Amino acid sequence: MEIKTSVLVIGGGANGLFTALDLALRGIDVILVERGDIGSGTSGRFHGLLHSGARYAVTDPESAKECIQENKIISKIAPHAVRDTGGLFLGITKEDLEFSDKFLSSLEKLGIEYKLVDKNQVLQEEPYVNKDLKIAIWVPDKVIYGYDLLSSVAMTASLNKARIMTYNEVTEFIRDGNFIKAVKVLDKINNQINIIKSDIIINASGPWAFKIITMAGLEEIPILPTAGIMAVFEKKVNNAVLNRLRPPSDGDILVPYQGTSILGTTATIIEDPDNFTISDEDVKMLIKEGSQLVPELSKTRVIRTYASVRPLMRTSEDGRKASRDFTILDHERENGVSGLISIIGGKFTTSRLVGERVGDLVSEKLGVREKSKTKEIKLISPNEMNFEKYLEKIGIPKIFLRSIMERKGSLDEERYETALYLLLSLIARGK
Numbered sequence: 001m002e003i004k005t006s007v008l009v010i011g012g013g014a015n016g017l018f019t020a021l022d023l024a025l026r027g028i029d030v031i032l033v034e035r036g037d038i039g040s041g042t043s044g045r046f047h048g049l050l051h052s053g054a055r056y057a058v059t060d061p062e063s064a065k066e067c068i069q070e071n072k073i074i075s076k077i078a079p080h081a082v083r084d085t086g087g088l089f090l091g092i093t094k095e096d097l098e099f100s101d102k103f104l105s106s107l108e109k110l111g112i113e114y115k116l117v118d119k120n121q122v123l124q125e126e127p128y129v130n131k132d133l134k135i136a137i138w139v140p141d142k143v144i145y146g147y148d149l150l151s152s153v154a155m156t157a158s159l160n161k162a163r164i165m166t167y168n169e170v171t172e173f174i175r176d177g178n179f180i181k182a183v184k185v186l187d188k189i190n191n192q193i194n195i196i197k198s199d200i201i202i203n204a205s206g207p208w209a210f211k212i213i214t215m216a217g218l219e220e221i222p223i224l225p226t227a228g229i230m231a232v233f234e235k236k237v238n239n240a241v242l243n244r245l246r247p248p249s250d251g252d253i254l255v256p257y258q259g260t261s262i263l264g265t266t267a268t269i270i271e272d273p274d275n276f277t278i279s280d281e282d283v284k285m286l287i288k289e290g291s292q293l294v295p296e297l298s299k300t301r302v303i304r305t306y307a308s309v310r311p312l313m314r315t316s317e318d319g320r321k322a323s324r325d326f327t328i329l330d331h332e333r334e335n336g337v338s339g340l341i342s343i344i345g346g347k348f349t350t351s352r353l354v355g356e357r358v359g360d361l362v363s364e365k366l367g368v369r370e371k372s373k374t375k376e377i378k379l380i381s382p383n384e385m386n387f388e389k390y391l392e393k394i395g396i397p398k399i400f401l402r403s404i405m406e407r408k409g410s411l412d413e414e415r416y417e418t419a420l421y422l423l424l425s426l427i428a429r430g431k
Helices: 014-025 061-077 094-110 119-125 146-159 206-215 280-293 295-299 331-335 348-366 387-394 398-405 413-430
Strands: 002-010 030-034 087-091 135-139 142-144 163-166 168-176 179-187 192-203 223-233 241-244 253-257 260-264 302-313 326-330 340-345
Touching: 002 014, 014 030, 014 146, 014 348, 030 168, 030 192, 061 094, 061 142, 061 348, 087 094, 094 135, 119 135, 142 253, 146 163, 146 413, 163 413, 168 192, 168 206, 192 206, 192 348, 206 302, 206 340, 223 280, 241 280, 260 280, 280 295, 280 302, 326 331, 326 348, 331 340, 340 348, 387 398, 387 413, 398 413
Parallel strands: 002 030, 002 192, 030 163, 087 241, 192 340
Antiparallel strands: 087 135, 168 179, 179 192, 223 260, 223 302, 241 253, 253 260, 326 340
């Protein structure tokens, strides 16, 4: 089957979904394809932190500035997906304390809100924190529920006429000289190949971006796929996001995520995002480092581990020193091949900004004068829509909704919303 659209977005992670939403709100015809479900790649495997920018204030100030801006915007447009826990940067060692002056100076320069917190108050509110604590600094870190946000973005984009096609994998690019005019896509649900013709293709495939670029017949670009491991503990041992007061390193972020605590992260450079395994040694190292922040972690059971692969730009051969900022490559300018734009790098926190910047570039190319609206639009949440209407529209039996809604008013009322977000994802695809 042949399908036509103005813009095709490849990748259903945070960058791709916010790009599709931004374009749809400008009135641009857009299709998004994703080889799995939305958020099934890097965006579904981060640590759950909505950054205040404080972590990068010293080492990557540009990224830090974007993070605090987007922290405020995401909190406004998707309050249902955000928990305002606050964050604490804790100094445990003499070296941590020495770093504090540079840290506070950087926060001041960037305009990131902070305050010094009394040690006794911290130990009262966070009883598992290391008793050798020397200094504590509060910053506006928050927790973001990743799938909740991504489902809401997908649904809002779909309601604004974007077409979301999950389980559709790009297999081939079709070029006419130096113009990319279409892609072949394998529809895994119906087991058929479709051809999607578009004026512009957006490569938002994260750490797989280099594969898409080479598939399009272009030379590989300097991406640094960097794996980060997270460990999920069986109980919640912190109320605020806890950070070690030092330059970004291993095992120095602890995020309270529902009834658990998630410890992250590492930075291991890898060759292939599809072939990466978590070693026992890396997990032990992670827990050892995290236990300096919260000693209780050494006695708490890890119920599972997972890893994400960050699509960093190769600004350094060290995964820790590579910038967390993003780059938008217009391959017409870079390689003389029109019709393809690639997004490289970025963070979950800054994905809305990525979508806006890509939307600006696409609008310029297509002659569209509409400005970005994603700073202001309130994203759809499960509590604000008529599910029956949309389930009927795409042919999903109402019994599924009934079985979920019957959990309301029961022991598991708080847990039933997860299923509602799954329905949001299905409805978005059905559009």
